[in-house]
Amino acid sequence: MFDLTGRKALVTGASGAIGGAIASALAARGARVALSGTRADALEALAAGLPGSLVLPRRLDDAGAVDALVPDAVAALGGLDILVNNAGITRDNLAMRMKDEEWEAVIRVNLEAAFRLARAALRPMMKARFGRILSITSVVGVTGNPGQANYAASKAGVAAFTKSLAKAAGPDGITVNCVNPGVVDTPMTRAWPAAWLQEFIAQTPLGRLGTPEDVAGAIVFLASSAGSFITGAQIDVNGGLHMA
Numbered sequence: 663m664f665d666l667t668g669r670k671a672l673v674t675g676a677s678g679a680i681g682g683a684i685a686s687a688l689a690a691r692g693a694r695v696a697l698s699g700t701r702a703d704a705l706e707a708l709a710a711g712l713p714g715s716l717v718l719p720r721r722l723d724d725a726g727a728v729d730a731l732v733p734d735a736v737a738a739l740g741g742l743d744i745l746v747n748n749a750g751i752t753r754d755n756l757a758m759r760m761k762d763e764e765w766e767a768v769i770r771v772n773l774e775a776a777f778r779l780a781r782a783a784l785r786p787m788m789k790a791r792f793g794r795i796l797s798i799t800s801v802v803g804v805t806g807n808p809g810q811a812n813y814a815a816s817k818a819g820v821a822a823f824t825k826s827l828a829k830a831a832g833p834d835g836i837t838v839n840c841v842n843p844g845v846v847d848t849p850m851t852r853a854w855p856a857a858w859l860q861e862f863i864a865q866t867p868l869g870r871l872g873t874p875e876d877v878a879g880a881i882v883f884l885a886s887s888a889g890s891f892i893t894g895a896q897i898d899v900n901g902g903l904h905m906a
Contacts, residue, residue, distance in 0.1 A: 664886045667692030670739040671885070672732065674722065674779065675749030677704035679848040680798065683874030684746055687882050689715060693744065696735040722749050722775040723767065732782035741790065744885050745783040747776040747797035747820070754809045765812045772816035777823055780838070784831060793836035794885045797824060798877065799896060801844045801904045821896050828894030837893040841880045844900025846872040867902035 671688050675681035677699030685695045689712040697705045697712075702719040709715045716738050720727045736742050750772045753764035780795050787793025802810055803817025821840050828838040845851055845862045851871065863870060880899050883889050898904065 663888045664691055664882055666744075666882070666886060669693040669743040669885070670696075670735075670741050671744035671746065672696045672698065672718075672735040672739075672742060672779075672783075673746040673748060674698045674720075674731075674775075675798075676708060677701040678748075679850075680843070680846060680874045680877050681746075681748040682708050683878040684748060684881050685715070686712060687875070687878035688744065688746075688885065689713070691882060691886070693885075694739055696739055698731060698735075699749065722771045725774075725778070728775045728778045729782065732779055732786075736786050742783055742786045743790070743792060744794045745779060745796065746881060747779055747795075749775065750798065750813075750816075752810070752813050754813070756809050757811045760811065768812040768816050769819075772813070773819040776820050780823070780827060784827075784836070787836050788831070788834045791835040793831070793834075794889075795824075795827065795831075795836065795838040796881055796884055797821075797840045799840040799842045801842060801898075801900050804842070805904055824896070825894045832893055837884070837890065839884050839889070839892060839894070840896040841877055841884070842896045842898045842900065843877050844872055844898075844903035846874060846877060848874065862903065865903055866900070870901065872899060872901060 671693045673685045676685045676697035689695050694714040696718050698718045698720050699705050705717040709717050720731050753768050797820045799821050800817040802814045806814045824838050824840050
């Protein structure tokens with residue numbers, strides 16, 4: 663049911679903890695994975711442990727690099743069945759102090775690049791009459807968070823365009839979904855003040871932070887035949903931190 667043998671996947675942000683876990687989980691179930699991210703050394707180290715994977719370093723704040731990524735992945739893999747929009751950045755600031763460049767940078771990478779990649783992926787997927795477009799959103803895109811107006815807007819935007827693409831692409835056998843994590847145990851969150859983390863844990867019914875593997879499991883499910891009748895959905899993987 664979760665076999666992905668022969669599937670070809672592109673994972674952005676694969677040099678980070680969540681992206682690396684997603685790429686590893688897809689590869690473990692037989693997919694051949696193209697790894698994209700900003701840190702080539704981390705991508706090469708990941709690829710060394712994933713047979714058949716390949717590295718496509720990219721910065722997603724450059725429209726030309728974004729537009730070339732899917733065609734390059736298709737050429738290298740011989741097609742594209744699964745796109746995982748995982749790459750994202752933060753530029754936190756209180757709204758009244760937020761600089762234009764802080765707003766624009768987050769929207770450009772988190773929202774615009776995700777849409778451009780999804781748009782590009784539709785072409786080979788429609789030709790094959792099969793595809794999985796999966797994006798990582800955030801509980802912040804639903805609840806909001808002080809100092810993260812840009813991040814919240816970007817993630818809410820991804821969830822919104824996911825529904826539109828799901829309606830348009832469904833007749834061609836393409837599903838389009840989001841995975842919506844809460845607070846995940848990564849090097850970034852480990853640098854937060856301990857009091858912050860304890861507060862999030864206290865608000866989470868399951869009483870712990872998420873793991874990158876928790877997020878990766880949801881991606882594998884949606885990419886596999888087990889998730890073939892799910893589209894336009896935002897799957898919460900947050901331990902009950904937010905119940906929509």
